[in-house]
Amino acid sequence: MPISIVLRSMTGSNMPAFVSPPISTGCSNLPTPKLQRRSEVPRGSQHELTGILLKNGPYPVLRVDDGGEWRLDISGRHHHLLGRRVRVSGIRSEFDMLDVKHIEPV
Template sequence: MARRVTETGRLLRRGTAFVLVRDDGGTWQLDAPRYAEALLGRRIRITASRIGFDRLSVEEMTPC
C-alpha cells in the first residue's frame, strides 16, 4: 500500500511535468489532475500517495 502524505509548497512545471517545491526544501514530481494548470506558481497543499522515490499521485490539491 502506498504511503499517504500531506505537503505544502509552490506548484511549478519542469518540462511537461508538475513539481511541488516544498516549503521545507526538496521537490516532489507529481501525477496531478488537469486543474493543476490553474494553480501553477501558487502555494498549494496536497494530499497524495507516494508512488515512487520522488513521485506522488495527487488525490487533493488546494491553494493555501
C-alpha cells in the same frame, strides 16, 4: 582507529615534512549506518504537503518549505495554480513522485 596525517615536502622528496600524532576519533563503538537503496524506500504511504507548485516538463513539481521537491502525477486542471502555494494530498508512487488525490490553494 587512530588517524595519522603525513605531509610531503614541496621539493618532491619522500621524506615527510611533518607527521602529526595519532588522533583518536572516539567513534569506534558507533554502529555502521545501513544505506537504503531506492528499491527499499517505502512506497504507498499517504502524504499531505504544502509548497509552491512549479512547471517542470511532463510533471509539475511541488517545492516544499524545506527545499525538497516532489514530482506530481495530477489528472485534472492544475495550471491555474502554477506559481502559487498549494496543499497537496496523495500517495507516494515512486522515489520522488506523488499520485495526487487532492490539490488546493493555500
